[in-house]
Amino acid sequence: LTSLEFHVQPPTSPPTYQVTIPSHRQDVTRPVDLVEEVGRIWGYDRFPTTLMRDELPPQRANPSLEGTERVRDVLVGCGLDEVITYSLVDIEEEGKLRLQEPSPDPNAYLRVLNYLSAERAYLRQTLLPSLLNTARENLRFMERVAIFEIGAVYLPVEGQTLPDEPQRLCIVMTGPREAASWIAGQDRTPMGFYDLKGIVEALLDGLGLTGTFEPGEHPAFHPGRRARVSVGDRVLGEMGELHPLVQEAFGLPAQPVCALEFDLEELLASWGAPRTMVPISVHPPVYEDLAVVVDEDVPAVRVRELIAQTGSPLVRSVALFDVYRGKQVGSGKKSLAYRLTYQADDRTLTDGEVAKLRAKIIRRLERELGATLRG
Template sequence: MKCCSICRVKRQASVRGKSTVNILLEGAAWNFINIRRTAKQHNLPSEASFRFSRGVHPAMAEGGVSLGLKYMAEWAGGAVALDLVDAYPLPPKDAVVEITVNDVKRWLGIDLTLEEISNLLSRLEFKSTITNNQLQVTSPNHRMDIGEGVVGVADVLEEVARSYGYDNIPTTTMADALPPQVGNPIHEWEEHLRDLLVALGLQEVVSYRMTSPEKESRITHYDEYVRLANPIAPEKSVLRRSLVASVIDSLEKNIRYSEAFSFFEIGSVFVPHKNELPDEPRKLAIAMTGLREATAWDVKDSPTLDFFDLKGRIELMLSGLRLTNITYTATSSYSHLHPGKAAEVKAGGQVIGAFGEMHPLVKEQYELGDSPVLVAEFDLDIMRAISPTYGIKTIPETPSMYEDIAVIVDESVKAETVEALIRQTGGRSVTNVRLFDLYRDEKIGEGKKSLAYALTYQAEDKTMTDADAAAIRNKIVKRLEKELGSKLRS
């Protein structure tokens, strides 16, 4: 008897010799999960693993052997043994799914009888019987993707829709009214804040809430933490108490990949309480460093980001949140901020955050390059509790007047103090005050500095003249001389 065989390996193989008269055919099936797992683990893809990893029903083994014996008998003239040895200790049970007319109506929106449903499924080789107003459906051996229970009902209904034709299913509207949509004000407020920060050129980072006391101690020191009973790693043994530390960690990991970074993160910190659940205040942290502008062939020295770049973004952020009566006060209360380059932010007299340049001693503990690192942290719970103010005023019909004044004051006098006195003295006639220059020189005196402000004058009921502006300016200069001992710089 002659027999042809196809070998799947690259070397030659012999399946019979000249004296061979008996050939045994074996058909087998394997657990497709084990096949897929083993092929992936050993990186040995093959035609057989590709086929069997997708599932072959064990009942198909007998059909394959019978078909092979049939062809061998027809083509080689051999005789097929009468008996078939079947080692099938745990044959799988065929999945039986029960569906009703109501199921088809509810899920597909079409009216079909059980006989029509059975006819549609028979086209796809599904076997079905009608029992007690239910259709019991048995999937064919080659459809191992059909499940059981609720999943099986969905699978069979999908086959009904496919056989019926998607184009034949009528379009219908929802019968029930939509339930009332209840929003999440906190989530919506934070999403608005995210949009504002992204529009200002910042990128959001999301970091792990788990950290270690050693990592956070580089920024600030806390005695108590919420500790995990079963941490996944020593460096993730506690829940964070500082969001700034998380953002700085992200900055340190990415510092080599670009010339400038502007990161922010919104998240919770965890403040422990003995025998109670921890508080989880929401915080905003910002970190910026690097060049203000991208380098170019015609730019020799591009300036780096500084304190005022961060302050400008914070002002725009608070303006976008409709928070008014904002004041900035120099502070040295935050150990991770440079004492001379840090400010506390208040809204209506209530502290909402602080920002500034990172303290040099703190920066030394990180690998953050040579550029200044600017950081900020805000308490979102306090900010969200402040009612936004929507200022509405009429468009002025009179023109504005602009004037610059420079005053010499002691080094200890704060610029915000001078600005506050100018606004108080000018009243409603001074609509804007902007500091645009700080000057120090031996000519103006030791321990002195010059502050230059741009003033905007405008009257609501008339066109302001030079005499009107001069009168307001003289009042401002006299008050500054009286309360601060300042002199008008010529």
């Protein structure tokens, strides 16, 4: 201690040291600080290694936190940037999402008593307006925006003082698919519905989940370019391209703007559940394309489900790779092309077996959906 300009008086009986602290050492205020100074100068590496006297407490998992961090990791890996916006909003901004409906009722929202600005007077019930405003401001300086936010919304509950605060996930994307750079051959096509759908599929795959897409009804999205997403019997939320009138209301440029808002708690409710693993077959697969013509209102997912059910267990995967509408299929019709993978665990499939199964699939599609095979 004397080497550090501390003044140490000789020990008394029993051994007690009186130490005067130099005026410039304002950080030394307790006896334990003196012990730390001695250990630092003596060398921590010279102390013998010992175990802690106490046991560590039992480690408990936090599925909600771990799942939320997993969602963040997947979305950042897809090229999105996380943002954090204000929980206090102007309810008129939320009204812009439903232009055909009456203005939001202030009584249905939680209002701050001592708000500083009318733009920060109410607690939000959706994340989407805040992200659309963030995208608009950033588009003043850049041509491409791909952002997401994970945050709480505040829903009043009758008879309760405090509101429910469910977690939501919101994504907004607009601009070219690839940012401008010196690399040649970049894809400068504007991002659209299927770009957002790819992000959702990557997110679900990263969580080990399988989702279904059905026609959506949210008025903020363009009819025909919106979908409701579910995992099993749990509805996550809706996604799609913004309606042009909604874009105009938020001051966004005239280009496709994709967005979604999911219930994060519903998304993570099935995450982490045990999954059944199947052995990998050592026998070669057989790949085949199947194109059928169906009515315009027949969902592509319904066709895929029937193919998978009819071909089980030899049909291992069914992937839609083309949708065609035009004169060759007629008005009110569409052509759906699927890539099928046939494979058995115990043998190599013959051409006859594949042809027989293919015919069985076609007969069921004709019987239940009125589908015809496209030549």
